[in-house]
Amino acid sequence: MILLGEHAVVYGAPALALPVAELTVTATAAKSSHPSDAAEDVTFTLAGESGPLVLVGAEGLRSLVAEFERTVGVTDRPHLDVIIDCEIPTGRGLGSSAACARAVVLALADLFGAELDSGTVFDLVQVAENMAHGRASGIDTLATGSPYPVLLSGGVAREPRIGFDGRIVIADSGVAGRTKDAVELLRRGFDNDPAAGEDFVAAATELTREAVRELADGRAEAFGERLTACHGLLAGAGLSTDRIDALVRAALAEDALGAKISGSGLGGCMIASAEGPEHAERVERRLREAGAVRTWVVPIERFTGHAR
Structure with missing residues (x-):
């Protein structure tokens, strides 16, 4: 939830966000027995009531998966089945796209046994966020990964x-x-x-x-x-x-x-x-x-x- 600074943060202004702990996203990833197709090497399935999410954000998530594979050095490029259970209503300014992208990154890290530092997780989530929003400031990516309020100012995040x-x-x-x-x-x-x-x-x-x-x-x-x-x-x-x-x-x-x-x-x-x-x-x-x-x-x- 953005408290102050939405939109202006894209132009360099500070922004203040508060995570909403009761609204969660869970993602699981598994290697599929389906043959991999270079144009369609991951299948997203939605659980719960948030069906529209992948319809508006699938391309960003696919790009995220491809970037993850490049980052950790996945060479066999298996077909992946990713299930997302999102309790965050979409299109409401509550960070659903960033939260789902973060959940997918962490699910892939679990699947491939990859240890990712916070900076790498941030960069991967931003791949999807930039496709979803055109130009993402990073405030949603930061807040969905924090248990505390986040102040983003001058490119530096801290807890106010x-x-x-x-x-x-x-x-x-x-x-x-x-x-x-x-x-x-x-x-x-x-x-x-x-x-x-x-x-x-x-x-x-x-x-x-x-x-x-x-x-x-x-x-x-x-x-x-x-x-x-x-x-x-x-x-x-x-x-x-x-x-x-x-x-x-x-x-x-x-x-x-x-x-x-x-x-x-x-x-x-x-x-x-x-x-x-x-x-x-x-x-x-x-x-x-x-x-x-x-x-x-x-x-x-x-x-x-x-x-x-």
């Missing part, structure tokens, strides 16, 4: 300090977005008006930096205000929808500390910041009444920031 205990409520609008479409929308706009692009990146950078300071200093209300301001920035760039805007208004009407769209936009999820479990429950209930099809609550905790 958290000075308060709170909750982030995630609400699914029920409408899938397409990251590639949203990225292209912004790119065309920035090409037509470079000054607007510079202003967008500068504003996103300042909001994220301020939010990181407020997060560390325990200023929960000010942190929430940055979330809401970020929503205004993203909505002004044409990335929100009427349904997302309605959910943001509903959360704020329930005294959420802040609320915004999360992820690429043009659909997907919104998030709201709450003070604690009871407040989060009220916000969650109001969001469901306002049309959210699913909701999740993720702790954001003092000092450790470990989402569990």
